[in-house]
Amino acid sequence: MHLSRDIVLLITHSGDFFTIDRVAEALSKKGVQPFRLDTDRFPLEVELTAHFDNCKIYHTIEYGGYSISTEQVQAVWLRRIWEPKLSADLAPKFREACIRESQATLNGFWDSLRNAHWVDNLECINAANDKLRQLRVATEVGFVIPQTLVTNKAESAKEFFHQVNGKMVSKLLTPLSRTMESTSFFFYTSVVKEEDLQDAESLRYCPMVFQEQIPKQWELRVVYVNGKVFVGALDASIYNTSKVDWRKPGVDVGVWQHYELPEQVLRRLQIFMNKLGLLFGALDFIVTPSEDYVFLEVNPIGEWGMLEKDLDLPIASEIADTLLL
Numbered sequence: 001m002h003l004s005r006d007i008v009l010l011i012t013h014s015g016d017f018f019t020i021d022r023v024a025e026a027l028s029k030k031g032v033q034p035f036r037l038d039t040d041r042f043p044l045e046v047e048l049t050a051h052f053d054n055c056k057i058y059h060t061i062e063y064g065g066y067s068i069s070t071e072q073v074q075a076v077w078l079r080r081i082w083e084p085k086l087s088a089d090l091a092p093k094f095r096e097a098c099i100r101e102s103q104a105t106l107n108g109f110w111d112s113l114r115n116a117h118w119v120d121n122l123e124c125i126n127a128a129n130d131k132l133r134q135l136r137v138a139t140e141v142g143f144v145i146p147q148t149l150v151t152n153k154a155e156s157a158k159e160f161f162h163q164v165n166g167k168m169v170s171k172l173l174t175p176l177s178r179t180m181e182s183t184s185f186f187f188y189t190s191v192v193k194e195e196d197l198q199d200a201e202s203l204r205y206c207p208m209v210f211q212e213q214i215p216k217q218w219e220l221r222v223v224y225v226n227g228k229v230f231v232g233a234l235d236a237s238i239y240n241t242s243k244v245d246w247r248k249p250g251v252d253v254g255v256w257q258h259y260e261l262p263e264q265v266l267r268r269l270q271i272f273m274n275k276l277g278l279l280f281g282a283l284d285f286i287v288t289p290s291e292d293y294v295f296l297e298v299n300p301i302g303e304w305g306m307l308e309k310d311l312d313l314p315i316a317s318e319i320a321d322t323l324l325l
Helices: 019-029 092-112 122-128 131-140 154-163 194-205 263-276 305-311 315-323
Strands: 007-012 033-038 047-052 057-063 066-069 073-078 117-119 148-151 168-171 190-192 208-212 218-225 228-235 280-287 293-299
Touching: 007 019, 019 033, 019 305, 019 315, 033 057, 047 092, 057 092, 073 315, 117 315, 122 131, 122 263, 131 263, 131 293, 148 154, 154 194, 154 208, 218 263, 218 305, 218 315, 228 305, 228 315, 263 280, 263 293, 305 315
Parallel strands: 007 033, 007 073, 073 117
Antiparallel strands: 047 057, 057 066, 148 208, 168 190, 168 208, 218 228, 218 280, 280 293
8 A cells, every 4th residue: 555645754663662653643643644664674574675777766665564665755753773683594694694785775775765854864863872972062062071981991990980989880882782671681870899890901802981970869861852852850869879770670760750951951952962963862961969960971862752651741742843844
């Protein structure tokens, strides 16, 4: 079945729920046809064809009984790009090549949509995911950031530990998983104890990020959508002090609460997002007991469903409006 000409493509994966459904629903209410593309279903269940000749280039996608072409897509929401789910019957020696070719084919499809309106542009997302660039830009716009060390040198890590008076956490520059499900292998922010540094020589195999541990009164998830800001706050005193990262499975974080950012933080946030070229982002801040706002990071495709669900914040509707600009 062919859909109407004006389509908004929603790029995600088959395990995604709630947020993707809310944005699709918001688009439908605004009279626009959403088309969900589960990237992990390609190539087994999604059929993609690209035609090239001297006169015309066009792509078609067939999935879920529907067919669309590049020309029909007016906007794209890049929610998630996932690795293909391949059959267990596929010989291991072919698996890597099939994944690589599938991803290359999808990359060509994304390129064919370069004239559509993206939230957000893939190149901007990839650039903004650089955590060290985030910290640099954050300081340029005036945000307070934690003292940070990135190193593969054991002695530097030990010196930094004493520099921050033993209040140190560690994390990676890149996630080991792109999901926040409890079954995923995801390296959360963790406290570093002095005995942990006995194995610091292993850093020569993999550099790590070390930061001073910031005292918390509130932890904020700030969702930015094209200049609009939606904030959820967690009372840091509720959960166990040994749990440094509220995203860890099993952490009782209490309830999300409404929170209003000061005007100065809002101004810096706008400049920060403009510098990264992002229309959307999920940012994490700590509010200290002395009411300083400390920037931690921005995730260009971060989670926000819990804020819409628990606080009734109209984030999906705002994303839909931004897609239709």
